[in-house]
Amino acid sequence: MTRTDPHGGEANPPAEAALPLPSLVQLALPPAGSVAAELRAALAASKAAIPPRFFYDDLGSRLFAAITALEEYYPTRVEAQLLREHLPAIARAAPVAGCTFVDVGAGNCEKAASVLRAVTPLHYVAVDISEDYLRTSLAQLRLRFPALHMLGVATDFSSVLALPDVVPAQRRLFFYPGSSIGNFTPPDAVTFLGSLRRQMETDGVLWIGVDLVKPRSVLERAYDDALGVTAAFNRNVLRHVNSLAGTDFVLDDWRHVAFFAERESRIEMHLEAVRDVTVAWPGGSRRFANGERIHTEHSYKHTIAGFRSLLAEAGLSTVGHWTDDAGWFAFFVAVPSGGS
Ligand code: AVJ
Numbered sequence: 001m002t003r004t005d006p007h008g009g010e011a012n013p014p015a016e017a018a019l020p021l022p023s024l025v026q027l028a029l030p031p032a033g034s035v036a037a038e039l040r041a042a043l044a045a046s047k048a049a050i051p052p053r054f055f056y057d058d059l060g061s062r063l064f065a066a067i068t069a070l071e072e073y074y075p076t077r078v079e080a081q082l083l084r085e086h087l088p089a090i091a092r093a094a095p096v097a098g099c100t101f102v103d104v105g106a107g108n109c110e111k112a113a114s115v116l117r118a119v120t121p122l123h124y125v126a127v128d129i130s131e132d133y134l135r136t137s138l139a140q141l142r143l144r145f146p147a148l149h150m151l152g153v154a155t156d157f158s159s160v161l162a163l164p165d166v167v168p169a170q171r172r173l174f175f176y177p178g179s180s181i182g183n184f185t186p187p188d189a190v191t192f193l194g195s196l197r198r199q200m201e202t203d204g205v206l207w208i209g210v211d212l213v214k215p216r217s218v219l220e221r222a223y224d225d226a227l228g229v230t231a232a233f234n235r236n237v238l239r240h241v242n243s244l245a246g247t248d249f250v251l252d253d254w255r256h257v258a259f260f261a262e263r264e265s266r267i268e269m270h271l272e273a274v275r276d277v278t279v280a281w282p283g284g285s286r287r288f289a290n291g292e293r294i295h296t297e298h299s300y301k302h303t304i305a306g307f308r309s310l311l312a313e314a315g316l317s318t319v320g321h322w323t324d325d326a327g328w329f330a331f332f333v334a335v336p337s338g339g340s
Pocket of ligand 1: 182
């Protein structure tokens with residue numbers, strides 16, 4: 001089931017009355033009860049966890065935007081610089097003019113805004129998990145690109161991406177920047193990329209940003225910044241879980257922990273109890289000992305060769321990739337492999 005809300009539920013300022021507001025499609029969300037049950041089960045498990053998609057309530061999306069402005073958080077900065085420097089070459093690597101530009105995890109739509117003039121898509125489709133945030137972001141983007149046909153799709157794409165039928169199938173450009181692919185284990189990344197591949201026909205293109213392995217000190221600083229923004233982002237998930245699962249987490253009881261696990265080549269984020277605490281919810285509870293952790297995120301760091309073979313496993317051939325001089329971040333262009 002889908003719900004379409006062409007007017008975004010907001011009053012239209014008179015000066016903009018002539019412009020159509022972007023339509024927003026909310027793909028069926030899991031029933032509230034099943035989200036609560038999933039979260040409670042994950043908290044009760046011997047190794048407690050909260051899936052990273054729960055970071056992104058409205059405040060969490062704003063905190064993530066703040067992270068991207070931090071000096072320590074190099075991925076956004078380096079990727080933006082790669083796109084600034086190499087956009088013409090990236091846009092020439094595979095044909096994209098007149099495409100349907102699918103912005104996967106659009107967030108504030110700023111990254112898309114920085115490339116749209118080079119891509120000249122016919123349609124812009126912003127996909128994000130936070131419906132409220134998406135609505136605000138599209139309204140902003142529309143002021144800068146009043147002539148662009150826009151659609152918002154609010155959906156959970158944490159395992160595969162499904163698009164509603166209204167999204168044109170021809171020449172889809174999937175724009176997946178920021179190394180969000182890092183949240184997937186390598187096998188899950190292949191599954192996810194394969195789901196994009198299957199929605200590409202033969203003329204589709206993938207533009208994807210990938211964070212690379214680098215010295216531990218640089219990585220750990222990026223996920224534990226001096227200002228404590230990443231700590232706030234991580235701890236905010238407990239507020240969100242309280243509202244979704246009826247838990248009674250007290251934020252002062254939990255501290256942010258982030259480290260690079262070299263063997264798995266991933267940053268891990270956890271929330272660590274600073275004293276013995278009991279967390280209760282309707283129908284259950286759990287005791288956490290001082291120092292016990294709740295796992296909240298994996299962020300895998302790849303190599304060029306390793307990521308190229310993940311793409312290949314998903315049926316995608318790399319037609320170009322660009323990196324900064326230090327080799328901290330890469331931007332890949334890939335197309336469906338011939339014959340599959
Ligand atoms: C949005 C998944 C790319 O892993 O770097 C940033 C999320 N977490 N700081 C990342 C995140 C902590 C981010 N991704």
